[in-house]
Amino acid sequence: xxxxxxxxxxxxxxxxxxxxxxxxxxxxxxxxxxxxxxxxxxxxxxxxxxxxxxxxxxxxxxxxxxxxxxxxxxxxxxxxxxxxxxxxxxxxxxxxxxxxxxxxxxxxxxxxxxxxxxxxxxxxxxxxxxxxxxxxxxxxxxxxxxxxxxxxxxxxxxxxxxxxxxxxxxxxxxxxxxxxxxxxxxxxxxxxxxxxxxxxxxxxxxxxxxxxxxxxxxxxxxxxxxxxxxxxxxxxxxxxxxxxxxxxxxxxxxxxxxxxxxxx
Amino acid sequence: xxxxxxxxxxxxxxxxxxxxxxxxxxxxxxxxxxxxxxxxxxxxxxxxxxxxxxxxxxxxxxxxxxxxxxxxxxxxxxxxxxxxxxxxxxxxxxxxxxxxxxxxxxxxxxxxxxxxxxxxxxxxxxxxxxxxxxxxxxxxxxxxxxxxxxxxxxxxxxxxxxxxxxxxxxxxxxxxxxxxxxxxxxxxxxxxxxxxxxxxxxxxxxxxxxxxxxxxxxxxxxxxxxxxxxxxxxxxxxxxxxxxxxxxxxxxxxxxxxxxxxxxxxxxxxxxxxxxxxxxxxxxxxxxxxxxxxxxxxxxxxxxxxxxxxxxxxxxxxxxxxxxxxxxxxxxxxxxxxxxxxxxxxxxxxx
Numbered sequence: 280x281x282x283x284x285x286x287x288x289x290x291x292x293x294x295x296x297x298x299x300x301x302x303x304x305x306x307x308x309x310x311x312x313x314x315x316x317x318x319x320x321x322x323x324x325x326x327x328x329x330x331x332x333x334x335x336x337x338x339x340x341x342x343x344x345x346x347x348x349x350x351x352x353x354x355x356x357x358x359x360x361x362x363x364x365x366x367x368x369x370x371x372x373x374x375x376x377x378x379x380x381x382x383x384x385x386x387x388x389x390x391x392x393x394x395x396x397x398x399x400x401x402x403x404x405x406x407x408x409x410x411x412x413x414x415x416x417x418x419x420x421x422x423x424x425x426x427x428x429x430x431x432x433x434x435x436x437x438x439x440x441x442x443x444x445x446x447x448x449x450x451x452x453x454x455x456x457x458x459x460x461x462x463x464x465x466x467x468x469x470x471x472x473x474x475x476x477x478x479x480x481x482x483x484x485x486x487x488x489x490x491x492x493x494x495x496x497x498x499x500x501x502x503x504x505x506x507x508x509x510x511x512x513x514x515x516x517x518x519x520x521x522x523x524x525x526x527x528x529x530x531x532x533x534x535x536x537x538x539x540x541x542x543x
Numbered sequence: 544x545x546x547x548x549x550x551x552x553x554x555x556x557x558x559x560x561x562x563x564x565x566x567x568x569x570x571x572x573x574x575x576x577x578x579x580x581x582x583x584x585x586x587x588x589x590x591x592x593x594x595x596x597x598x599x600x601x602x603x604x605x606x607x608x609x610x611x612x613x614x615x616x617x618x619x620x621x622x623x624x625x626x627x628x629x630x631x632x633x634x635x636x637x638x639x640x641x642x643x644x645x646x647x648x649x650x651x652x653x654x655x656x657x658x659x660x661x662x663x664x665x666x667x668x669x670x671x672x673x674x675x676x677x678x679x680x681x682x683x684x685x686x687x688x689x690x691x692x693x694x695x696x697x698x699x700x701x702x703x704x705x706x707x708x709x710x711x712x713x714x715x716x717x718x719x720x721x722x723x724x725x726x727x728x729x730x731x732x733x734x735x736x737x738x739x740x741x742x743x744x745x746x747x748x749x750x751x752x753x754x755x756x757x758x759x760x761x762x763x764x765x766x767x768x769x770x771x772x773x774x775x776x777x778x779x780x781x782x783x784x785x786x787x788x789x790x791x792x793x794x795x796x797x798x799x800x801x802x803x804x805x806x807x808x809x810x811x812x813x814x815x816x817x818x819x820x821x822x823x824x825x826x827x828x829x830x831x832x833x834x835x836x837x838x839x840x841x842x843x844x845x846x847x848x849x850x851x852x853x854x855x856x857x858x859x860x861x862x863x864x865x866x867x868x869x870x871x872x873x874x875x876x877x878x879x880x881x882x883x884x885x886x887x888x889x890x891x892x893x894x
Binding site for chain 1: 549553560
């Protein structure tokens with residue numbers, strides 16, 4: 280979906296204000312303030328090592344699993360800082376889901392169990408499992424291919440199918456935001472295209488933030504783009520705007536160089 | 544900038560908001576110290592029996608506090624906290640016997656641990672003499688000698704069998720692996736008996752070399768198995784790169800694969816040594832024991848730490864037992880030190 284410049288943007292309620300990240304003493308990300316528009320795809324682009332994935336992991340409190348990790352600033356979901364004292368991180372992650380770079384379906388579970396695993400692990404009641412299975416797998420673009428073999432092992436699918444299974448799994452807990460960390464970088468071009476179609480479909484219902492170091496993918500899939508860069512120090516945000524404007528008339532010269540392929 | 548971006552913030556200080564704040568941790572410590580003092584006061588005024596009474600009062604007060612705190616948590620947090628507590632308690636219970644052993648050996652062994660313990664032998668002293676006379680230096684030397692000889696014999700054999708199983712992968716691979724695994728279950732007395740009936744009878748004398756051979760029988764499976772595990776971890780592309788450069792197999796093994804796992808092999812050796820350094824049964828039939836320094840490893844019985852402890856315990860008088868405890872403590876400390884070194888080296892493989 281595209282947004283014209285005059286239409287006021289509706290925001291998803293997820294935003295960061297001066298978000299920093301450290302790994303031990305290494306300052307990886309310097310104050311990023313960004314607001315994510317609702318029901319759209321925001322792409323985080325930039326060369327490797329400039330903090331895009333780190334920034335993504337700040338958004339659903341996965342950053343703190345790394346020993347020695349530290350952060351500063353605020354990450355707000357519906358106006359409330361998710362790093363405030365007493366906030367239940369697990370419940371945040373139910374609302375802000377994540378799909379990883381390497382497809383990681385649970386090997387000990389069947390396809391059906393994989394899709395429902397999020398609900399089981401969060402100890403949520405499963406009213407009608409068949410409906411949920413069909414809905415999530417259809418949204419992930421996998422239903423037709425697996426509807427007759429839901430009892431097969433999760434690992435018996437191809438790479439692209441596994442990644443779509445992981446997307447279906449994330450959708451089962453009905454998140455408001457889905458974070459995707461280079462979801463297609465381990466896949467072949469055919470699967471990549473299928474997943475990009477899935478992403479565009481999903482964006483009609485939920486907000487998606489996707490990290491990609493493939494500019495062409497960013498221009499195909501995202502409605503908004505945020506360009507990150509590093510000068511050897513912490514990564515920082517250079518520019519963020521509607522994708523069309525970023526690629527045709529960016530405000531910063533470095534953005535122009537990057538999207539034209541002069542580096543990165 | 545567009546409406547999705549706000550002012551960027553360049554400087555900030557790192558924090559870890561997901562951890563329990565220092566203030567809460569300090570408050571908890573203060574609470575428990577206060578409870579301990581309160582329990583002590585209660586015991587003083589009500590005359591509960593000494594330490595047990597204090598422990599009971601302290602635990603009752605602590606449980607009361609924990610119960611109140613638990614009721615304030617949500618259902619999910621409470622279950623999470625309960626599981627964490629059970630796991631930590633189980634770990635403590637599993638750890639307790641070992642700590643208790645260490646404590647009693649240390650307490651009992653420290654009385655006989657004089658400097659002369661490390662420098663003198665028992666040639667001119669009886670086990671009943673005062674603890675300032677005599678020592679276990681001959682046993683330390685004996686253990687040292689036998690372990691070195693056993694290592695010299697077993698380490699190359701163990702590494703080579705590991706190399707055979709992972710690199711050469713000949714037709715006997717399955718057999719070698721099976722034999723190594725079965726050997727690791729050989730009872731130590733059987734190892735001693737085997738060397739007795741073969742080597743000791745053939746040479747007609749107890750000797751340190753016989754003891755080393757018996758220890759070697761027990762050490763070989765550990766070294767071979769650990770070497771195999773460590774060599775299996777070398778990624779295939781390292782060997783591929785070496786072959787692609789035109790190297791032959793033995794050169795690849797010697798100059799590329801083995802150096803890659805050098806610290807792992809050292810760990811294998813150290814683990815093997817730690818396995819056998821305290822074995823008594825194999826030495827009973829092969830090297831026996833002695834009261835004086837012996838410098839000839841092929842003729843005549845030689846003392847060793849486990850046999851030293853064993854012999855003194857059999858005598859059973861007060862000073863003898865004190866010496867035995869000291870020997871046990873030294874042995875325990877040596878094994879402990881070996882494992883510490885093995886752990887430090889084990890993490891350093893360059894892969």
